[in-house]
Amino acid sequence: MSILRKIMTAVRGGAREVGELVVDANGTRIFEQEIKDAEHHMRKAKHDLTDVMAKQMQASRQVKSLNSDIAEHEGYTVQALEKGDETLALEIAEKISRLDTDLAEQQQVESTFTGHVTRLKDLVRKSEKLIKDYQRQLSMVKTTESVQKASAAITDNFASSSSKVLSAKDSLERIKKRQQDNFDRLEAAEQLEDEGSDKGLEARMQEAGIGAQSASASSVLDRIKAKQS
């Protein structure tokens, strides 16, 4: 079952401790510890891997050097035979035979280490994937748990505080009213400022027909006509 489906089932069932139902019977803390242990094992496996890889490299170096030794001694045998020294050639051949035995052993060692390296690499890859998956699951479960706990704390707080919980509509209405009030206050303040300044006074005087009147088009026309005549 996918982790989300498990969480859904647990939440539907009204569980308070989702972790217990979803990841581990003992809760998320144990699961976290298991992940830490797995990480520790993986670090160890990686360390072992580097050791084994070093040994594998040593073995392959040995194989190479034995191969070149054998080739070299085969050359010496040919030279001894060319000189007609059968005894020396036989001695060299015996040495080659010992080198052959060593080579077979080293090749065996090398292939064993190669097998180890492949297995360990595979193991490390699998563990990494598993740990990643565990961490992802744990993070989802922990988030669900913390949301539940946070929501419990908030609900308790609502219940204990004297402030009444408003419905969404009432909240919206109050917010809108406050915004309108603020807007009105701003408008009123602007008006007051206008009134306090000369601008307000002049406007009111003009309205009352007192003081310099702004010339209307008809009065301008009258004036021009008067000049013409």
Place this chain on the structure above:
Amino acid sequence: MNTRDLALRISDLSSFEGFEFECQPIPGEMEVLQITLWEYEELPCFVSVTDSQILCITYLFTEDEVKTESRSDLLEEMLELNIPMPLSSFSKIGDRYVVFGALSISSSIEDICHEIITLTENAVESIDALEVYLV
């Protein structure tokens, strides 16, 4: 960053993007910070910090407030509004509908404040838009 750090740092900012914040820690098994914008005190934002993220949640309305006959229309509307709504998403905790935003644990204080403002404005906008479905 834990909720106490967050409360201190938000209190240090007297205002952000023209908004004034009020922080109030809520006791409980999980530490939660109630953050209110001065203009929107009816819709507080609840912030909690986990190992991996910072969660900001604002409660919208309860199941009781939803008109029974238009409940599925409301749910569909909320799904459709989820993407256009900036930074926040709709969700439900128990019988309460919420808007929430999740931030990385390494977010700056500016990012967190911006998130809280956006979340609160989204909450007001959403209630305004979904009011027709409420009793």
